Amino acid sequence: MVDVSVDVVPSPILSVSGAVPGTPGSPDAAVAWHYGDPFGEQKAAAERVAIVDRSHRFVLNITGAERLSWLHTITSQHVANLGDRQSAENLDLDLNGRVLHHFVLTDLDATVWIDTEADRGPELLSFLSKMVFWADAKPAEASDHAVLSLLGPRVTALTETLGLDELPGVYEAVPLEGGGFLRRMPWPSADSFDLIIPRERLAAWWSRLTDAGAEPAGMWAFEALRVAAVRPRIGLDTDERTIPHEARWIGGVTEFGAVHLDKGCYRGQETVARVHNLGKPPRNLVLLHLDGSADERPAAGDDVTAGGRTIGRVGTVIDHYEFGPIALALVKRSIPADTPLTAGSAAAAIDPDSVPDDDTPQAGRLAIDRLRGR
Missing domain, CATH: 2.40.30.110 (Aminomethyltransferase beta-barrel domains)
Structure with missing residues (x-):
């Protein structure tokens, strides 16, 4: 059994009726694994609309005029020209091209927001902080923000509840009233949205969305859809030898990948290029x-x-x-x-x-x- 436990404060959403926390010591111990009907929750996420508490994700942000051009030089994705309100998936690799971190980033109003696995977040932040040197980029933990996810084809029915005129496209983000933003993702299903919101408003957003028809679903539902979509989770579906080609992370933003094959030098690029041009994973x-x-x-x-x-x-x-x-x-x-x-x-x-x-x-x-x- 892989030990991926981390000391994370239990989510306030665990007080919701029927909430069963993840197994102690598991990566999802701090949030609800299910709310009493695991398969019904999965069906809601696949066929209707479900809300999943993912507030155990580690959130950080990067400010500064060179935040994107700097991040571009040290990670695998092409983000130098990422537009405002645009998102991407990205990797940090070691010198041998093995995956150390997978994260999602969104540039919004002169700030890059990053969320990643709770147990990997502090190490990722430490790496980014050490790599700043003279760049105008300032990485910092944003523990005052949390992640919720909306899944299902009926998310469209919540547009007004979200305070929006329309939902964003894949990897696009829109600001939310009261702070935070809504981001559309290409997985674990075709209708997947993340809310990155002030943590103090976590319970309020949960109540607001469930009152409007979103059905509570635990991480079991999210994970079931993710596995069926063959989307890896670092630390569970990868090991210390995993390279990006093995885990299907090759591709630019438009390809829903995390490794752009035509960008400049970054740590681990030699392995990526060699496997892509000469070998097989x-x-x-x-x-x-x-x-x-x-x-x-x-x-x-x-x-x-x-x-x-x-x-x-x-x-x-x-x-x-x-x-x-x-x-x-x-x-x-x-x-x-x-x-x-x-x-x-x-x-x-x-x-x-x-x-x-x-x-x-x-x-x-x-x-x-x-x-x-x-």
Whole structure:
């Protein structure tokens, strides 16, 4: 079991009737895991409109005239020309191109807002602070802000409640009355919105949106939709060896990725470029369907084996309202999708639709072949 616990103050939304907190020591222990009807909450998030308390996310901001151009030089995404009220996903890599941090950022009214995993936030802030040097950029924790998420096709019915004329497009953000902003995300579903709001208004926004028809849903619902969408969560679906290609983070803003392939130098870029141009990632992130009759479910970090041989690691394990028990896993790229697998002690099978299509020859390899007359 991967230890991703962190000391986070329990959310005030846990006082809502029926709220069941996440398992102690889990990354979601400080917020509600469900409100008494886990599968009903998932269905609400997929088919109607649900509100999820994600106030345990670590929020920081960056001010200063060079905040974007500076951030552009030290991270994987192309953000130098990010427009006002625009968002992106981004990574911090180590020198060998392994993923250290994944975060979402929004530039709004001369401030970059960043939210990331609670256990990774302090380390990310420390890294950013050490990299400022002479740039006009000032990173700081914004613990006075929190994250709520709205999921489902009926979010449109809440436009007036949100005080807006219309909802933003994907990765766009709009300010909210009383502070904070609403941002649209491309995952965990096609209708996903984050509110980054003053923490003191967390309970007020929760009441306002639930009174208008948003159904309370726990992190179980959010995680089930995320896993089904094959979207990784750092620390659960990644390990210390994970590179961006393995976790599907390659792509610019318009591609809903976190690594732009045509930007300038940044730490870890050599590995990204080498894999993109000459090689293939050693592992792929895939969706596993698990045997629901097994006595024990696997846990994040357990081995995935084929014929007794370890070929990968288990990530997030979740029960989905339609698909039953599913999980994300990093498995060797060479493993065929129809290979019988064992995840922990449970039988497992790769969802063939989740296997990336990476058979296209790389540009660098083709160029080498041309030079060699092949």
